Amino acid sequence: MTSDSSNHEWTMKMLEKFKGETHFTGAPYIDFSRLETQELQLKADKSVERGKFKPHPQITNTYLAHPETIRALRPEILLAGDIDEFAESIPCPGCSRSLDKQFWIHCPYCESDLK
Numbered sequence: 001m002t003s004d005s006s007n008h009e010w011t012m013k014m015l016e017k018f019k020g021e022t023h024f025t026g027a028p029y030i031d032f033s034r035l036e037t038q039e040l041q042l043k044a045d046k047s048v049e050r051g052k053f054k055p056h057p058q059i060t061n062t063y064l065a066h067p068e069t070i071r072a073l074r075p076e077i078l079l080a081g082d083i084d085e086f087a088e089s090i091p092c093p094g095c096s097r098s099l100d101k102q103f104w105i106h107c108p109y110c111e112s113d114l115k
Protein backbone atom coordinates (compact mmCIF):
# COMPACT_ATOMS: atom_id res chain seq x y z
CA MET A 1 0.00 0.00 0.00
CA THR A 2 1.41 3.36 -0.98
CA SER A 3 0.66 6.40 1.07
CA ASP A 4 0.86 10.05 0.18
CA SER A 5 3.39 11.36 2.64
CA SER A 6 2.45 14.99 2.15
CA ASN A 7 -1.15 14.15 2.92
CA HIS A 8 -0.05 12.28 5.96
CA GLU A 9 2.01 15.22 7.12
CA TRP A 10 -0.92 17.53 6.60
CA THR A 11 -3.16 15.27 8.63
CA MET A 12 -0.67 15.13 11.45
CA LYS A 13 -0.49 18.91 11.56
CA MET A 14 -4.24 19.15 11.54
CA LEU A 15 -4.54 16.68 14.37
CA GLU A 16 -1.92 18.56 16.36
CA LYS A 17 -3.80 21.76 15.81
CA PHE A 18 -7.08 20.24 16.87
CA LYS A 19 -5.54 18.77 19.97
CA GLY A 20 -4.52 22.28 20.89
CA GLU A 21 -1.11 21.16 22.00
CA THR A 22 1.03 23.19 19.64
CA HIS A 23 -0.15 26.56 20.83
CA PHE A 24 3.06 27.70 22.46
CA THR A 25 5.56 25.33 20.93
CA GLY A 26 6.21 27.20 17.71
CA ALA A 27 5.42 24.05 15.75
CA PRO A 28 4.08 24.65 12.27
CA TYR A 29 0.36 24.89 11.96
CA ILE A 30 -1.72 23.51 9.16
CA ASP A 31 -0.49 24.55 5.76
CA PHE A 32 -3.71 26.13 4.64
CA SER A 33 -2.19 27.34 1.40
CA ARG A 34 -2.25 23.74 0.37
CA LEU A 35 -5.97 23.57 0.90
CA GLU A 36 -6.55 26.08 -1.86
CA THR A 37 -5.36 23.57 -4.39
CA GLN A 38 -6.90 20.54 -2.79
CA GLU A 39 -10.53 19.77 -2.54
CA LEU A 40 -10.88 18.49 0.96
CA GLN A 41 -13.78 16.19 1.58
CA LEU A 42 -15.11 14.90 4.85
CA LYS A 43 -17.13 11.75 5.05
CA ALA A 44 -19.23 10.87 8.04
CA ASP A 45 -18.09 7.77 9.86
CA LYS A 46 -19.38 7.01 13.32
CA SER A 47 -16.44 4.73 14.07
CA VAL A 48 -14.10 7.72 14.19
CA GLU A 49 -13.62 9.31 17.58
CA ARG A 50 -15.20 12.74 17.95
CA GLY A 51 -12.90 15.61 17.18
CA LYS A 52 -10.58 13.35 15.19
CA PHE A 53 -9.96 12.98 11.48
CA LYS A 54 -8.79 9.86 9.69
CA PRO A 55 -7.56 9.76 6.10
CA HIS A 56 -9.89 7.79 3.88
CA PRO A 57 -8.11 4.52 3.00
CA GLN A 58 -9.01 4.74 -0.69
CA ILE A 59 -9.94 8.28 -1.62
CA THR A 60 -7.31 11.02 -1.81
CA ASN A 61 -8.01 14.26 0.04
CA THR A 62 -10.90 12.65 1.82
CA TYR A 63 -11.07 12.29 5.54
CA LEU A 64 -13.38 10.38 7.78
CA ALA A 65 -14.87 12.06 10.80
CA HIS A 66 -17.70 11.45 13.19
CA PRO A 67 -20.94 13.10 11.98
CA GLU A 68 -20.98 15.30 15.07
CA THR A 69 -17.43 16.42 14.37
CA ILE A 70 -18.43 17.47 10.88
CA ARG A 71 -21.50 19.23 12.21
CA ALA A 72 -19.45 21.09 14.80
CA LEU A 73 -16.80 22.19 12.31
CA ARG A 74 -17.10 25.59 10.72
CA PRO A 75 -17.68 24.90 7.01
CA GLU A 76 -15.47 27.78 5.93
CA ILE A 77 -12.46 26.19 7.59
CA LEU A 78 -12.33 23.72 4.69
CA LEU A 79 -12.31 26.46 2.09
CA ALA A 80 -8.92 27.92 2.98
CA GLY A 81 -10.50 31.00 4.38
CA ASP A 82 -8.96 33.39 6.82
CA ILE A 83 -7.17 31.24 9.33
CA ASP A 84 -5.63 32.97 12.27
CA GLU A 85 -2.57 30.99 13.22
CA PHE A 86 -2.49 32.63 16.58
CA ALA A 87 -6.12 32.23 17.44
CA GLU A 88 -6.63 31.36 21.03
CA SER A 89 -7.70 27.99 22.26
CA ILE A 90 -10.49 28.07 24.76
CA PRO A 91 -11.64 25.45 27.21
CA CYS A 92 -15.03 23.99 26.34
CA PRO A 93 -17.60 25.20 28.88
CA GLY A 94 -19.08 21.72 28.93
CA CYS A 95 -16.19 19.27 28.97
CA SER A 96 -13.13 21.55 29.44
CA ARG A 97 -11.31 20.22 26.39
CA SER A 98 -9.10 22.76 24.71
CA LEU A 99 -10.72 23.93 21.49
CA ASP A 100 -9.55 26.32 18.83
CA LYS A 101 -12.62 28.44 18.51
CA GLN A 102 -12.00 29.39 14.91
CA PHE A 103 -12.58 25.76 13.95
CA TRP A 104 -15.72 24.95 15.84
CA ILE A 105 -19.30 26.14 15.89
CA HIS A 106 -19.86 24.03 18.96
CA CYS A 107 -17.85 21.47 20.87
CA PRO A 108 -17.35 18.30 18.79
CA TYR A 109 -17.17 16.20 21.95
CA CYS A 110 -20.09 17.29 24.07
CA GLU A 111 -21.91 19.69 21.71
CA SER A 112 -21.81 22.61 24.12
CA ASP A 113 -22.11 25.99 22.44
CA LEU A 114 -18.87 27.94 22.45
CA LYS A 115 -19.20 31.46 23.67
Ligand SMILES: [Zn+2]
Binds near residue numbers: 110
Ligand atom coordinates in the same frame (compact mmCIF):
# COMPACT_ATOMS: atom_id res chain seq x y z
ZN1 LIG B 1 -17.19 20.03 25.16
